[in-house]
Amino acid sequence: MINLTAIEKSFGDLPVLKGVDLVVPRGGVTALIGPSGGGKSTLLRCINLLELPTSGTVEVGECRIEFRPGRKVNQKAVRELRRQTGMVFQNFQLFPHQTAVANVMEGLLTVLKWPKDRAHARAIELLDKVGLAHKADAWPSSLSGGQQQRVAIARALAPEPKVLLCDEPTSALDPELSGEVVAVLAQLAEEGTTMVMATHDLRLARQIAHDVVFLEAGKVVEAGQASQIFEKPSQARTVQFISTLTEQGMAAGAGI
Amino acid sequence: MINLTAIEKSFGDLPVLKGVDLVVPRGGVTALIGPSGGGKSTLLRCINLLELPTSGTVEVGECRIEFRPGRKVNQKAVRELRRQTGMVFQNFQLFPHQTAVANVMEGLLTVLKWPKDRAHARAIELLDKVGLAHKADAWPSSLSGGQQQRVAIARALAPEPKVLLCDEPTSALDPELSGEVVAVLAQLAEEGTTMVMATHDLRLARQIAHDVVFLEAGKVVEAGQASQIFEKPSQARTVQFISTLTEQGMAAGAGI
Amino acid sequence: QAQGLERIKSAGVLKIGTEGTYSPFTYHDKSGALVGFDVEIGRAIADKLGVKAEFLEGKWDGLIAGLDAKRYDAVINQVGITEARKAKYDFSEPYIASKAVLIVREDNNEIKTFADLKGKKSAQSLTSNFGKLAQDSGAELVGTDGFDQSIQLLLTGRADATINDNLSFLDFKKQKPDAKVKIAATQANADYSGVIVSKGQPDLVAAINDALKAIKADGTYETISQKYFGANVSN
Amino acid sequence: MPHWLQLMLESLGPLLWAGVQFTIPLTLLSFALGLTVGLAAALIRLFGPKPLAAIVRFYVWIIRGTPLLVQLFLIFYGLPSIGILLDAFPAALIGFTLNVGAYTSEIIRAVISSVPKGQWEAAYSIGMTWPQALRRTVLPQAARTAVPPLSNTFISLVKDTSLAAAITVPELFQAAQRIVATTYEPLILYVEAALIYLALSSVLSVLQERLEIRLNRQGGFVEARA
Amino acid sequence: MPHWLQLMLESLGPLLWAGVQFTIPLTLLSFALGLTVGLAAALIRLFGPKPLAAIVRFYVWIIRGTPLLVQLFLIFYGLPSIGILLDAFPAALIGFTLNVGAYTSEIIRAVISSVPKGQWEAAYSIGMTWPQALRRTVLPQAARTAVPPLSNTFISLVKDTSLAAAITVPELFQAAQRIVATTYEPLILYVEAALIYLALSSVLSVLQERLEIRLNRQGGFVEARA
């Protein structure tokens, strides 16, 4: 479903992605993990082309776009590709001039041209799923961090994208809610939605990801099945990174 | 050091805090935990009066301010109180028109009137502590989520506040870094900085908090020593909330 | 103020309001100096009063308002003597006579008299009372900011005629001899202009009248008149 | 009845009539057209191809840089020399539209770029095209900041239409001048004209306020970004 | 040498001299003063006590609502009737300052409220006082959006100073009209005046552009908020 080849991305002089390959099969769930500044968000944004790679090939579904320095991109192809993806941003990016429910309806009304009633019904249903039906008419400015994040998730899910990209989808959620949202995402995964998520929450990654990619300094250090990466990582660096979780988890677990 | 009594706060008709008491001794570290929308951020913002309580008393250090509906607040007292506190925001709120190091220097230059050299040296030192010395001259817009959060932490620490308020200080950090930042915070705590943090990261809470307050729907469900809350919570609701962590932690831990 | 004249004498200056953009009556020569028929008359009057003339230049709209605001003592700017103005201000005896002329394009043989204006477009400056004349002749008014614009309208065919005084037209023809416009008719009765001052200063009016008489008597007036018009324009 | 009041009452009719016939239609038409031109110009400068953007910059530079009066003069008295003879009203309309277009394009450009880039991205991420993102997401947010400066331009325009008198459009101020020509009471007539302008702009000020309140209510989005 | 060119060259001296003597000082002084008034007015409307804010609203309403020409007239010809006799230049300066103040206050108000509330909070949280937060955090961010509309006002002002002629200030445009009076060549002289105005505003446009580039470079904070 997703096939990235030799993606390079620089901001000015600063190379941020240094030749990344990524394959996600239809219905696959891939977690991007790695230290801060490693390029997770940038890679994610390269998938739906909010960031244009300096070079490399991006393929999502039927759409395949090749990038080379100095070559123009076909805007129609970009739009085509984007229409198959939904995204949850690290800082939510709700539309501040619309209520929660209007945020969720926006894509249905404007892009898919659904009638208002139907869009509203679906939006309410999604808000209910993330536990926010009671805040449907609230403005984003009056929502707590976790509430904003859940609206953002509902908004991304509304047009039933084939591919869902999530940048830290549970960063503002308490463990309980995080559990619920993870359940929603896991169910989507089961229903066949392809998912890529950048996350620090290794437990989330462990729970719903089939594959894990460990990204550091713009390079893939290790990639493989989730169970394999978590249970027997092959690279020393991965072992070290994963161990922080284990230690902390153990410490907390042990205490309880 | 901090003494909140009977804090009530409503937004319009919506009561968000319904009589909260909170005592944090000098050098104490208190974690606010609880479900999304429970009022953690609001309570935190009531401590440094970014949000004015509808009624109740806020006491920080020597400053004590009483709130009653319709009564005017003494702006000088508010400023006095704020000067003793630093805050890390849930969404960072870096100054976009200043580089990372200038963000950290800002309080030292403008408020404490430090000479530029000295402020710069301290800012670099702090950025180094959070692992960002190499991004000192970057604009906030070019920083990754975790990098922005670390600059925000350095900025809050710069004027050596007696009280540090943190709203999800590790939400954008990977477990490894989170560990490092927690270590920085823990060291501050040992050095006597009083700290209150709203967090979903129960492991963080467990690791450095002395006391834990479990807040739900604007009320304190249970409060006490961290060990007590995590080991033998007395309220059924708390048991349930904590258990999500345990289960997940166990699941992850077990897998590894 | 009854002591208007006294004040002027003690101050030693007669302050005169004028436009400074109305050739050949009040304008600036190539060197930038304020000159013109009205200006020189003003200087001559001041001379006879035994004071210096000081000119303040402003737009027509503000000229008479400046009189009310006591910014100057008199306005000398081709102010026509009319009943309406007399109701609010005092005039000296007339110091110049001019005749309204009807100006049309050279190739226009349709309009020969003022009566032919009926139903035609006449371009009129809003600062003059020729507009009223045009209107009374049945013309449709096209308002402009000045004589030069009225001529432009005439030349571009947006207006059929304009009424102005014969002296201004002569000046215009002197500057632009090639302009394809001509006089179609001249009004029989002359219009008179005088020095206008605020009411309640009979001594000042009398002194100005005396001064006018004196300059006419000693030939000063004749010299000025010949200089600007090549003729005596007092009648 | 004092003289000045009588004069004012007598002149009210002609002044209002001139206002209704010329000032108001000229203002409304040229603002509507000018705003369209301004939006287009702003979009070209922000997103258009370089050569086109350069042309727009040139247009804005010329129009902002020269007096409106001279522009009207050139359109009305100058164009005939190259064979274009416009009537006064269309000439005025063109002049004012070009002016409003140049000034508002700068305002619109500024407020569009004040909308965070992340809002464009959010719009794209749910599948919107560029025009959709502009119309549904960016412009509504930009509008809030744009209203006061745009209403500056609008309210200035109401009064600038008086310059149309210079090219023979008998609008409100010219009507006042005509009466001044026979009554010699510029102060009284001008104050009266000013009061009528004030009434017209008050309507606009009230609209501005309503609009601001409505846009602010939409989530008081100052806080939303906080 | 063609007639028009000769006329232009001959008139250049007087026009430039009038510009240097009156137009430029009047523009610079009244913009500087007006911007100060505008900032104060904006702050009062946003943060001041209600009655004071109401006074400011009244001021903005009156000034924006009535023609500048009439305001100048009232100051110059009207005030003497209550015993205040101002010279032409100070009268013009007061008139223009009040005008710039009213228009810029609306712009400044809009851009200040376009800065996210969270930025105020971040400034407070590190101990800044209100004036510090305003000066160090909010205004620098507001400036970026403010520059184009403010420069609209500035550039308009350059040309509006021609109205000072009505109250006997012999500025640039008046100098042109003087020459028109004897040459009957309004088009040529007005175009020449327009070219000088264009030169003056070009300086401002270039300054605007520099300022915009500098403010944009400061972190291109479009993205920062994204």
Ligand SMILES: Nc1ncnc2c1ncn2[C@@H]1O[C@H](COP(=O)(O)OP(=O)(O)OP(=O)(O)O)[C@@H](O)[C@H]1O
């Ligand atoms: N617009 C930009 N201009 C310049 N550098 C940028 C820009 N965006 C990101 N970077 C840099 O690229 C690197 C990767 O950033 P990215 O946001 O992809 O990291 P990340 O893995 O998502 O980190 P985090 O876990 O902290 O969110 C960082 O060092 C960052 O400073």
Ligand SMILES: Nc1ncnc2c1ncn2[C@@H]1O[C@H](COP(=O)(O)OP(=O)(O)OP(=O)(O)O)[C@@H](O)[C@H]1O
């Ligand atoms: N400005 C506001 N206007 C109206 N309601 C608000 C406002 N700010 C917060 N609220 C409401 O107050 C409640 C508490 O919000 P708060 O941000 O304190 O929650 P929180 O515990 O920090 O949640 P989270 O863990 O999701 O950050 C929420 O229901 C929220 O919708």
Ligand SMILES: [Mg+2]
């Ligand atoms: Mg990231």
Ligand SMILES: [Mg+2]
């Ligand atoms: Mg919160």
